[in-house]
Amino acid sequence: MNEITNFLTNSVSFGFALTLLSFLFSVWLYKKTKFVLFSPLFVSSALVIAVLVLFKIPYGQYLQSADFIYYLMTPVTVALAIPLYRQFQKLRQNALAIVLGIISGIISNALFILGICLIFKIGHKEFVSLLPKSITTPIALAITEQNGGLSALTIMMVSFAGIFCNIFSILLCRLFKITNPVARGVACGTCGHAMGTSKALEMGEVEGAMSGLSIAVCGVLSVVILPFFMGLN
Template sequence: MSELISNPIFGILISLIAFELGCFMYTKTKLTIFNPLFISIFLIILFLNKFNISVDYYNNGAQFISFFLGPATVILAVPLYKKINLLKENVIPILISIASGSCIGIISIVLLSHLFKLDKSIYISLMPKSVTVPIGIEISKQLGGIPAVTAAAIILTGILGAVIGPFICKCFRIKEDIAVGIAIGTASHAVGTTKALELGETEGAMSGLSIGIAGLLTVFIAPIILKMFS
């Protein structure tokens, strides 16, 4: 048994099975709460706890899936390429919107953390919650945060964005495709973008664009905002 779970294939197989089950549940129910990523995380945690399997054994294989996270994010540029003319026509409003969203997201984390008197290392770890994992973890390390907390915050933010992002847009009567895509992508990075792609090609393209620009802006503005509120 130990030989089986220590094999890298074990982590990969468990991840794929859990994700496929999540996709099956989402396809059957069409409920956003059954986001495949959320369901797969829940099932994997449940499985490891049930059979008392160490996370280290699981990571032997799961780390290979994580390796492809960066290339998979780059693929999201394909819908943007198809909408390049739309980007050129609205480049200034798009850039201003993404910059505003990134700044407000970071500032809100800092202010709420001060309000609830969170430890500095915790709120530093939460600041890059709306960018992709590779960028967010590096920002967290440079600022003195806890990478594990950052990774968890990024995943949770992405899932919440995918689940409630479209609903919030409807509540505030945001109907413009470009605006919806930018809002979801800036707030909830790649996971949110998967939902934006379901809404439409324009939403997906703008959301994919927001991932890269928001990540780049966060690298520069996070340290500045941290100094301002420290």
């Protein structure tokens, strides 16, 4: 086992290969089963974690050997502007509804976190760390650190919110009969940031465009709105 661990740890492409193979397997599994809990994002994440734990490979070593994928996040995020440009007319037609929907999502999330923390008597530091769970990681971390929260807890909850949205967004839209593509996209981007947007792109180009827009707008508005809730717990 130690020999295998040393070999994998010293490999410059181990992280890249593990990530790619895990995701390809997860996509194949989801297409074969169509089971909602076999979302490629969730299954591939679980597989990577399992391999790292099994072979006792430090996360830092894995990340270093998977940095090529990590660097692709920036151009991929920028590429979200392409469907937004194609759907710019819908953005103009629904600008007020989109902004109000995002604001409603931010406030609803804050009130939900506040209620949970009050019911279970969760401390202020944890409350501050949980508040930005539905926005993109860099902005969420900035809000947490500025208010004395726990960065690790914020990262975990941001990941959880994104994975939950990725797995259940289509199911929830069907359950609550949300058929408008703009509304579906705004909901995914506001609640699930980039992971929600990946699912929105599967729904359609309009959903993907609105979700990509919502990531940025939700992040900016959260910086303005969330500080009003910081002192409530």
